[in-house]
Amino acid sequence: MKKVISTSNAPVAIGPYNQAIEANGMLFLSGMLPIDPSTGNIVPGDVKEQTTQIFDNIEAVLTAAGSGMDNIVKTTVFLADMSLFGEMNEVYATRFSGAFPARSAFAVKALPKSALVEIEVIAVK
Numbered sequence: 001m002k003k004v005i006s007t008s009n010a011p012v013a014i015g016p017y018n019q020a021i022e023a024n025g026m027l028f029l030s031g032m033l034p035i036d037p038s039t040g041n042i043v044p045g046d047v048k049e050q051t052t053q054i055f056d057n058i059e060a061v062l063t064a065a066g067s068g069m070d071n072i073v074k075t076t077v078f079l080a081d082m083s084l085f086g087e088m089n090e091v092y093a094t095r096f097s098g099a100f101p102a103r104s105a106f107a108v109k110a111l112p113k114s115a116l117v118e119i120e121v122i123a124v125k
Contacts, residue, residue, distance in 0.1 A: 007064035010057040011035035014112065019061050022125065027065050031078065031120040032057045033112060047084040047116045051091040054119050067125050070098050074122040077105040080115070088117055 005020035011033065013019060020029040034043050034050035035057070043053040055069075062068050077092070079085060085105060093100075101121070111118050 005061060005065045007060050009037060009060035009064070011037045011040065020065060022065055025125045027062065027067055027071075027121075027123040027125060029058060029061055029121045029123070031076075031118045032061075033115045033118050035113070042113050042115055047079075047087045048091050050116050051088045051119075054117060055091070055095045058119065058121055062121075062123060065123075065125065067123050069095060071123040071125070072096070072101045072121045073124060075101050075103045076120045077103065078108050078111060078118040078120075079105065080108070080111055080117070082107040084116055 001023070003022040004018045005022055005027065006018060010019055013030065017030050020027055032054045034053040035041065036043050036053060037057065037060070043049050059069055062071065077088065079088065
């Protein structure tokens, strides 16, 4: 059985999907954009500011699910350009206190709302 996870502390879905789904003790978070949930807009700034907002959004969804950042086991990072990897990685490294999760990172042609970065995660409950 799957359970929908949703919180107003993270951006609402901009399409036919949910912020996260819980199934068999696992949490599958949709790709998070750097959207400020209070405004519904992409945060201004560079990839560092956008990555920070994304992790704030991820943390809000995980909290709503009764989990946390230390329970993330896999991340997938989508970048508008691989030249942004280093700056994204600087912020990324600060958001984990234990063992880092497994990770994939890709440059893609474009991201929704012209974002510079999008991150999806899989976590345990």
